Amino acid sequence: MIAHFLRLEWKQYFRAPYWQKSIGIKIFMGFFALYFIAMFLGMGFGLFPVLKKAYPDQDPFTIVNQALFYWISADLAVRFFLQKLPVMTVKPFLTLPVKRSKIVNFVLTKSIFSFFNFLPLFFAIPFSIVLIGKGYDPTQVWTWFGFIFLVTHVINMLNFFLENLMAKSELSILPIVGILGLLSGLNHYQVIPLSDLTASGITAILETPVYLLIVIGMLVVLYISNYRSLKNKLYVDSAVQVKIKEAKTSDLSWTRRFGDIAPFMQLDLRLIMRNKRTKSTLFILVIGLLYGLFFYPQPVYRDMEFFYSFIGIFSTGSFLINFGQFIPAWDSGYYKMLMSQNFEYKRYLESKFVLMSMSVVLLFVFGIPYVYFGWKILLVHFAAMIYNIGVNTHVIMYGGSFNRKKINLDQKAAFNYQGTGAVQWLIGIPLMVIPMGLFAALNYFINFEVAVTVLIALGLLGIVFHTKIMKTITKKYIKSKYKMIGAFDQDN
Template sequence: MISHFLKLEWKQYFRSANWQKSVFLNILLVFFALYFAASFLVVGIGGYFILKKQFPDQDPLVLVNSFLMYAIVGDLVFRYLMQKLPVMNIKPLLVLPIKKSKIVHFILAKSSLSFFNIMGLFFYIPFSVVLIKEGYDVSGVLGWLFTVILIIQSVNFLNFLINKNNIAFGTLIAILLGGYIVQYFELFNLPGFVGTGFDFIYQNPITVIVFAIILLVLYVLNYKQLRNEVYLDALISEKTKEVSSADLSFTERLGDLAPFIKNDLRLMWRNKRTKSGIWMLALGLLYGLYFYPQSALKDVEVIYVLVGIFSTGTFLINFGQFIPAWDSSYYKMLMSQNFKYERYLKSKFTIMTISVVALFLLGIPYVYFGWKILVVHFAAMIYNVGVNTHVILYGGTFNRKKINLDEKAAFNFQGTGAVQWIIGFPLMLLPMAIFGLINWLVSFEIATLTLAILGFIGIALHKKLMASITKKYIKNKYVMIHAFNQEN
């Protein structure tokens, strides 16, 4: 039966219209998967020797153990945003003489072999082999390795239980931030405290049984939850829910743009694709915490531009690159209404501009790492408003792929075409190149001022730029209507 399920999965994947239309994208994803696998493999093989060289007085295994807490919690956050349960097309199977328990077990087993579970093994397994070759106790290393594998699988099933729980997600983020703050200000040696637990596992490999029991419990909980939902009437019946409408009366201050902005705000909050994309704002806002604390990058001022453009423009990039595909499901109806197209585009511009300013204000605490960072972030904000908003609106005239709003945003390439990859060059690389060149030839102050001036020029030419962009949208209107009518 399992082999039959696998054959059906194989045929469904390669016979789908999405595979036929996105061969290049699938090849690109395979390339990235191989790249990350090779990177983890290299780090797994050389990690022991790198740590031994950098910290000659400390045990490499103890160092790795001390940071496993961050790896586990970070993995769970990453899965929450990006992983989805690999559900088969089970409706046709439910009318056949196949036990529902077998279907559920196959779904859960398939999730255990996902990309998220396998990728970490490219580090842990080679690292364990090196430990054994370096004279570590074989039973201790194997106990440690199997414990890590069981934890990865446990995180996999735990994610499916808390996936729709925003409180659980907030708790995970708080743990990560709290651990980072405690470690950065040296309030408590949290990594060392957690690491002692993994050291104990190495010294007492029999404790692997505890984690096997935890995995079994999580598997059973997932099985019971899915088993209760695998019924044909549950899949085809429509659940009626009372819609909770937020008070959006404040948008009335924006005049004739209010109806469009209300629709966009409702779209962002009510649909899975856009709602999960909102969580990316927090990641974008905290993007600088990866770069700025590193002393090696302290004097690499072009990094300030990268972080400034991305942190203030996270929403601009994530939301703007799919204009007008967000409205693809009802674009035909929208275009039949009596309104000026410029109002429609101006509402998108207004939302993106407000987000850029708001994210800059929320990122002001980055001044802790130096006044130069805040100045560059301000210039990046002006550049995003004056230049990147118009660039991304113009790029939207080439969007031809429909978007399903009921799917998650992360690792979802539906609606992604060549324009989404090409547009990254003017959005990110161009301001970095301009800043880097002028900073090298003249000075930091002139380079920062140049970015701000380019932004102000874009703001001054806003009406002319919008008029030109609007003409392009109107010219391509019927082409986009036809494209959005096509199923992926």
């Protein structure tokens, strides 16, 4: 039966209509995977001598064990946002004499072959070989390798459990991010030395390998929990049952002050709050606001003035970039109906512009505390705000006129390239690379003040000539309207 499932999965994969459409993305992801494999291999062979040179008085093996707390946290977070859980089309099997237990076991076993489970091995295997070559006890080294292998699969099953829990209870992803952030903060400020506790636990396992049974027990418990959860869902009634939810309305009366574009703003805000794919833009907005905290607390980045522009553009424009790059594909499901209405197209586009501009201003205001790291940082963020409003909003809206991919709003955004085309890959050049390169060049060859002034001046020019620019963009959308309608109808 397992072999039969595998054959069906193989046929489904290569016969799916998206296979030919997304082959370019698959090639890109292949190179992306090779890059990480090479990086992990390099770390596996080179980390020991690097740590020995940097910390001559400490044991590199102990340092790695202390860092495993951060690896476990990061691995869980990355899997949660990027790993696609294994699925299969089960509805046809529910009316056939196929045991539900076999279907569930196949789905769970399939998760073992995830790329995320293999990636740590490209570090653990060469690092274990280096440790043995340096004279460490082979029994302890291979016990450590077994621990890494088991913990990787524990994280995989834990991610599976959290995904099912969130799907069942409709919890937000923010509590999970908050918990991981809180634990990291407690460890960083030594309130609870979780790194030391992790290293002590690993040392105990190395000295008494029988403690690996505890990790194995965790893996078994999570597997059984996921097994029961999935098996309870595999019923014909649950597969065809229509879930009825009460529509929640929000008070959007404040949008009326924007005049005739208010109905379109309300439509966008409701779309963002009610769909899985668009809700991710709200999370990215939070990430953008806190993005500077990944860099500014470290003195090495505070000395890199040219890097301020990149952080400023992304921090104040995170919503602009993630929401704007899919205009008008967000409305692709009802775009034909929308275009049959009697309204001025410019109003439709102006509502997008106002929404993105508001997000840029709000992100800058909430990011004012970055002045703690230096007034230059706040000044660049202000310049980035003006540049985003005056230049990047127009750039991304013009790029949207080339969108021809329909978006399924019910799908998750993490690692989901449905609806992604060449436009989304190329738009990053004018959005990020050009302003960063311009700022860096002016800052290097002239001075910091001139670099900031030029960014502000370009943004102000875009604001001053906004009306004329929008007329050009509107004409491009109207010219492409019927091509978009046809593409959105065909791209299912």
